[in-house]
Amino acid sequence: MKILVTGGTGYIGSHTVVQLIQQGYEVVILDNLFNSKIEVLDKIQKITRTKPIFYKVDLLDYEGVSQIFEKHKIEGVIHFAGLKAVGESVQIPLTYYNNNITGTLNLLRIMQEYGCKTLIFSSSATVYGMNNKSPLVETMPKDSTSPYGATKNMIEDILEDVYVADNNWRIVLLRYFNPIGAHESTLIGENPNGIPNNLLPYVALVAKKKLEYLNIFGDDYDTIDGTGVRDYIHVVDLSNGHIKALDYAVKNKGIETINLGTGTGTSVLQIVEAFEKASGRKIEYKMMPRRAGDVATCYAEASKAKKLLNWEATKNIDDMCRDSWNFIKNIE
Numbered sequence: 133m134k135i136l137v138t139g140g141t142g143y144i145g146s147h148t149v150v151q152l153i154q155q156g157y158e159v160v161i162l163d164n165l166f167n168s169k170i171e172v173l174d175k176i177q178k179i180t181r182t183k184p185i186f187y188k189v190d191l192l193d194y195e196g197v198s199q200i201f202e203k204h205k206i207e208g209v210i211h212f213a214g215l216k217a218v219g220e221s222v223q224i225p226l227t228y229y230n231n232n233i234t235g236t237l238n239l240l241r242i243m244q245e246y247g248c249k250t251l252i253f254s255s256s257a258t259v260y261g262m263n264n265k266s267p268l269v270e271t272m273p274k275d276s277t278s279p280y281g282a283t284k285n286m287i288e289d290i291l292e293d294v295y296v297a298d299n300n301w302r303i304v305l306l307r308y309f310n311p312i313g314a315h316e317s318t319l320i321g322e323n324p325n326g327i328p329n330n331l332l333p334y335v336a337l338v339a340k341k342k343l344e345y346l347n348i349f350g351d352d353y354d355t356i357d358g359t360g361v362r363d364y365i366h367v368v369d370l371s372n373g374h375i376k377a378l379d380y381a382v383k384n385k386g387i388e389t390i391n392l393g394t395g396t397g398t399s400v401l402q403i404v405e406a407f408e409k410a411s412g413r414k415i416e417y418k419m420m421p422r423r424a425g426d427v428a429t430c431y432a433e434a435s436k437a438k439k440l441l442n443w444e445a446t447k448n449i450d451d452m453c454r455d456s457w458n459f460i461k462n463i464e
C-alpha cells in the first residue's frame with residue numbers, strides 16, 4: 133500500500149516513515165524542508181535500508197501536489213505538514229492560517245479528485261484550550277488559545293464536514309500530547325533551530341552547556357511540586373499510533389478523534405530530575421513567573437486509543453530522556 137506522508141522529513145513524520153517502511157508500506161514523502169533537513173532521508177535509509185521517494189514540494193503549490201498524485205497511486209495520506217510554533221503564530225497569524233489551512237484544503241481537494249479518501253491528521257491537545265480539566269477526553273468542548281491552535285481546530289471541523297458530505301472517507305484525527313524522545317538508533321530526533329521554546333530541547337541544551345540554565349515558568353501551580361504538568365509521550369510510541377490509526381482507517385469508513393498520550397502527567401521538576409539521571413549532568417534552573425497561555429496540568433484520557441486502535445504508550449519518562457539525550461549529545 134502506497135502512503136503519502138506530508139511533513140515526512142520533520143520530527144514526528146520521519147519516525148513514522150521509518151515505521152511505515154519497516155511494516156512494509158511504500159512511502160512517498162512530501163516536504164518543503166522549511167523546518168527539516170534533506171539529510172533526514174539518508175538517516176531513514178540507514179535505519180531501514182530503503183530510500184523513500186521524496187518530493188520537495190510545498191502544499192501551497194497545488195500543481196506540484198497534484199503531480200505527485202498523478203505519478204503515484206496514493207492510497208492513504210498521513211498529514212503532518214504544518215507550522216507549529218504557538219508563540220510565532222501569534223506574531224504572524226496570516227502565515228499560519230495560509231500555510232496550515234490553505235495547505236490542507238489543497239491536499240483535501242486533490243485527494244478527492246484522485247479518489248484517495250483515507251487520511252490520518254496531526255491534531256493537538258491544544259484544541260482542549262484552557263477550561264477543561266485533565267484527564268482530557270475526546271468529547272470535551274474545544275477552544276482556541278492561539279492562531280496555531282485555531283488552525284488545528286478549524287481543520288478538525290473541515291474534516292468533519294468533508295465526512296458528512298461524503299461518507300466514503302476514512303479519517304482519523306490524532307490529538308497528540310507532548311512528543312519527546314528520539315529514535316533508538318540516535319540518527320533521527322528533534323533538533324530545532326535557534327533557542328527552543330519547548331521544555332525538552334531547552335533542557336538538553338542546558339545539559340550540553342550551550343545554555344546556562346533553564347527558566348521554569350511558574351512554581352505556584354496547584355500541582356505536585358508547583359510546576360506545570362504535561363503528558364510527555366515518546367515519539368516512537370506516537371509514530372506507532374499512526375500505523376495503528378492507518379490500519380483502523382483502512383478497515384473502517386468514518387471519522388474518529390483520538391488522543392495519543394500516556395494518560396500520566398509529569399512536572400517540569402520531575403523532567404529535570406529524569407534528564408539529570410539520563411545525562412549524568414546537572415541541570416541548573418531558575419524559577420520564573422508563569423508563561424502566558426500555559427495551563428497548570430494537561431494530560432490525556434487515553435482509553436479510546438486502546439479500545440479502538442489497540443494502541444497504548446510503552447515507554448516511560450526515563451526512556452524518553454535517555455533517547456533525547458543520546459540523540460542530542462552528539463549534535464553540534
Ligand code: NAD
Pocket residue numbers: 138139140141142143144145162163164165166167168189190191192211212213214215216231235254255256257308309310311
Ligand atoms: P516539524 O516541524 O518537525 O515537521 C513538520 C514538517 O512539515 C516540516 O518538515 C516542515 O518543513 C513541513 N512543512 C510545513 N509546512 C509545509 C508546507 N506548506 N508544505 C510542505 N511541507 C511543509 O513538526 P513535528 O513536531 O513533526 O509536527 C508534525 C505535526 O504534528 C504538525 O502538524 C504539528 O502541528 C503537529 N503537532 C506537533 C506537536 C509537537 O509538540 N511536536 C504537538 C501536537 C501536534
Ligand code: UFG
Pocket residue numbers: 216218256257258308309310311329330331332334346347348349350359360361362400423426
Ligand atoms: N516550560 C518551562 N521552561 C521552558 C519551556 C517550558 O518551564 O523553557 C514548561 C511550560 O511552562 C510547561 C511545560 O514546560 O509547563 C511544557 O512546555 P512546552 O513548551 O514543552 O509544551 P506545551 O505543553 O506548552 O505545548 C506543547 C506544544 C504545543 C502543543 C502542546 C500539546 O508546543 O504545540 O504541547 O500537544 F499544542
